[in-house]
Amino acid sequence: MERYSHVIEFVELGSEVVVYRLYSDGRQELLTRSPFPNLESAGDPVGRFAKLLGESLILDSPIARSILKL
Incomplete structure (x- = not known):
C-alpha cells in the first residue's frame, strides 16, 4: 500500500x-x-463543514482507519 500524507490549503x-x-x-x-x-445558514454550518472535512480525511487515511478499526 502506497503511503501518503494530507496537505490542507485554505484558499482565501x-x-x-x-x-x-x-x-x-x-x-x-x-x-x-x-x-x-x-455562516448565515440555519443550524451549525461551521460544525457541519468541520465534520465533513474531518470525515473525508479519516476515511481517506489507511493509518487512521486502521487505528480506529474502520
Whole structure:
C-alpha cells in the first residue's frame, strides 16, 4: 500500500478549502475541495463543514482507519 500524507490549503481568493494527498515522492493528488460554509445558514454550518472535512480525511487515511478499526 502506497503511503501518503494530507496537505490542507485554505484558499482565501476562492473561499474554499482544498485537500491534497502528498506522496513520499513529492506528488500531489487532489482529494477534495469544498467552499467555506455560508455562516448565515440555519443550524451549525461551521460544525457541519468541520465534520465533513474531518470525515473525508479519516476515511481517506489507511493509518487512521486502521487505528480506529474502520
